[in-house]
Amino acid sequence: MANPSLQIGNSNWAIKESNLLGYSTAGTRFLPQPITMTRASAGTRVNSQGLIETVELLGSELVDCSSFDCADPAAAWIEGSGWSFSGGKAKYDGTGGTSGLVQSNVIEVGKQYKIIVEVLSNQGSGNNTIYLGGSVVSQSHLAVGTHTFYGVTSNTNVSIYIYGRSGEVFELGSFSVKEVTKNNLARVDYDGTASSLLVEPQRTNLITYSEAIGSNGFNPINSTIVADQTTSPDGTSNADLLKENTANDTHFMFKDFNLSNGQAYSISVFAKSNGVNRNLRLDGGGVGWSSNFGINYDLTNGTVGSGGVIESFGNGWFRCSVTATTNATTSRLLVYSILNSTTSYQGDGSSGVFLYGLQFEAGSYSTSYIPTSGSTVTRVAESYVLPTTISLDSDFCLFWDGEVLEGDIMLYGSGNNNSWYMNYSTGSGRIILDESSGRKVQAFLGSGSPVGVKTKILIRRSSGVHSVFANGTKLTNTVSVNSTTTLSLVSMFWSFNSSFNKGLEVNQSQVFKTSLSDSEAIALTSL
Amino acid sequence: MNIYKLQYTDKATGDADLLAKGTYEVVTEEGVTQEVYTNGTQAIVYIGQIVEIPATYDKDGHELTPPVYYSGVFYDLMTTEEFDFGTNEIFPVDCVHSFLGYAKNAEGTDIDPDELIIE
DSSP, rough: OOOOEETTTEEEOOOOOSOOOOOSSSSSSSOOHHHHOOOOSOOOEOOTTSSSEOOOOOEESSSSTTOOOOSOOHHHHHOOEEEEEETTEEEOOOOOSSSEEESSSOOOOOOEEEEEEEEEEEEEEEEEEETTTTEEEEEEOOEEEEEEEEOOOSSOOOEEEEEEEOOOOOOEEEEEEEEEOOOOEEEEOOSSEEEEEEOOEEEEESSSSSSSSSGGOEEEEEEEEEEEEETTSSSSSOEEEEEEEEEEEEEEEEEEEOTTTTOEEEEEEEEEEEEETTTEEEOOTTTBBSOOOOEEEEETEEETTEEEEEEOOOOOOOEEEEEBBBBSSSSEEEEEETTTTTTTEEEEOHHHHHEEEEEEESSSOOSSSOOOOOEEEEEOOEEEEEEEEEEEEEEEEEEEEEEEEHHHHEEEESSSSSSSEEEEEEEEEEEEEEETTTEEEEEETTTTTTOOOOOEEEEEEEEEEEEETTEEEEEOEEEEOOOOOEEEEEEEEESTTTTTTOEEEEEEEEESOOOOOOOHHHHHOOO | OEEEEEEESSHHHHHHHHHHHHSEEEEEEEEEEEEEEEEEEEEEEEEEEEEEEEEETTSSSSSEEEEEEEEEEEEEEEEEEEOOOGBBBBOOOSSSSSTTTTTTTBBBBBOOGGGSSOO
């Protein structure tokens, strides 16, 4: 069977979304193809629990008896004076001075590890230093709870250590070490109802402390910035509070940023109301913006004034964002706690807004969260390419299903330079297929649509004739030139951009080396 | 992976040097001219000027003293290739910019992402 197909019933295709129903490796019509994904930095996503996390791949547990519940913990661990094991706990009784719990030959030099420590009790305030080989990964007093650290050792010491302090009883429920990989991992992002592949351009968070917001040099006016006041959207207790004082005045913090003149910047922050009718306002202060902004975000009802964007993240948290263009090299950002929509009010000395994940990036929309801690940080662009070029001969269909987060995106093509490509422009709704010899087909999906709208697009070439389908409709071609040129498919999506990719959320990407019928193409592209 | 910290007198000089070394090329598609990374370049980050001494303000937001900047402008380049940037390459000890997942002060050649601490 040279070119098998799967049919069920009376000429009906069997299509099962999300999971592959079945395929045959015989023939050339339908073959699964590997895709090489690269991103030379880490990246974050929203996981299926709705929590923000850095995408990572964890290895197996490297610590023997990590939960201290094996038959003989003392055989796995080297316990210093004052340490003992019982009932699935490691306990330091405080009698051995600064005394360590050690396990040897756990790690390898040069690899990166994730360390998770569960603290059941801890007296005093002494530092419970943790070593990964010869490198310190934590040097602080560990409160009761679960603590996560990342680290690497660069010398020849391949043991792990944690220390109790003199006179301080210290109990551990577990001590876990796993190898971790963060780069070159695809990101499946959840929005609460569905998941999609997140593909984003290079972006830099210009905020140097995205979570320790008070460390950024903001000037608080009639307010204070208090660290670690509630559980943030990443599930840990690291959200700060912009706390109002008792003045009958405005309550805000502000800072001037050194930016590029004439550049669009997007500002975003996760915010949650603390107190009665306390809301958030982001304001440009009339300093350095071509069109000043002042956006009120209702943190109770999840609504926002004109020009702003608000997105619910559950548990009272909203991601609030605004985009504006500079007209100077110094531009100001003011972050207000407001009462309903009033900026000047009598403060109560304790209310305000919780803040987390402040992000300030050059670009026309806010991308996924880029955590920072002491410097500006860049997430590198993602790239999806086919390691083996697919040759598209006479007939083919290119199908794409997802959301375009920026205006002009390349969905399929031969690579970075102009040879051939399929392009979709949300601003005009234009869908095209260009070859090096010129445009072969052009059609319009309405007169354009806002970015971030789910769209299904299919371009078909059958016996040299092109057709365009989108959202369950066969569109009218405004350009139509026959072609049977063999095309080499290399890239799944990229863009005319210094950082290649623009923003995408991809649900499906399929290439058919055959032409579908009109009814099949309409069914496939129906929303 | 290699990360280079670079300093130039101005942006035009920096852009020209990075272009001459083949870290990116200028491509025109549909009448739109864009810069496209080439030859193993993963990212070019134009940091611009770096503040040495921050500005100070009064309680009403009026600037009391302006910021003081280090001379020139700065770039970070992430690439799989090795280059000789001569005196334009610098080795700061407390970097103002980093790449997500890399140590804040990662610099120079032969940086393996797996060898770096996440802070």
